[in-house]
Amino acid sequence: MGDDPNSHGSPAPKPELERVLELTVEVEEPIEIGETGDGHRRIIPISGGTVTGRCSGRVLSAGADYQLFRAEGPTELVAKYAFETDDGSRVYVENRGIRRAPSEASERLRDGDPVDPDAVYFRSVPSFETADPELDWLTRHVFVAAGTRQPAGVRLAVYRVG
Template sequence: MDEDSGTHSRSALEPTLEHVLDLEIEVEDPIEIGETGDGQRRIIPIVDGTVSGRIEGHVIPAGADYQLFRVDRPTELVAKYAFETDDGSRVYVENRGIRYAPPETKERLRDGKPVEPDEVYFQSTPQFETADPELEWLTQSIFVASGIRQPNGVKLAVYRVA
């Protein structure tokens, strides 16, 4: 406690967010696995997209979002995919998150219908792997992303926690 002010002093810096990337990801229709006991398992193929910001490039059509859809609880998201920069470097992404909305909104989302972004809590924590030394900064920080679900894809704003 700070004796002069009577308040507690901070021992760590408060984190800040630095916007580094925007991802626009295009998906195909879900592959429905079915009710597995903890929710409706679905696999959503990732087929295209763009990367912009500190890195420019495109999403490689070789990934998927492995979702556990739930009506009354948050939907679990685990997206695994890659992108290639305009310079030819490749980056693997594993992005875990949750999406939560009222049941009627979630059903519209599940059915691929549009919803207003402020109706949905959609946050995630992407992790990156790359062999390019110029992009090693992607492997040296924690990142968070805020998402917007669209009928045929997802928009993600990615921030570095500093």
């Protein structure tokens, strides 16, 4: 007691990132809820897409991205959906993150207009659930993703934190 916890032992290891998946998620027109007091709420249905990397398959037409757009702060993103591998296994994805850009670019993103990806900070933390033992590695690690808004959806590069 009273000892400095930083004075003993080795420092914590520096995490390394391994790129493991690339997801292209296609979306439909947003369902506008409107200004709720916390921001502009909308729900964006997920209609499909692809998965490549350590496993490959297709994003199922199920789920949505629940967004809370704030003009003066980052947009909060919570996407819940699933994908099916080429082998027929299914994976549930819950992806929480933020997207931040200068006001003009943020409004263009909200309206579905193209924006230079370098002008946007879009990061998230996906988690995965599956019944397939071969894909169990998805449930045993922390993942982070970098996203890019596309004209009809988003592209996510998913990294395993080692």
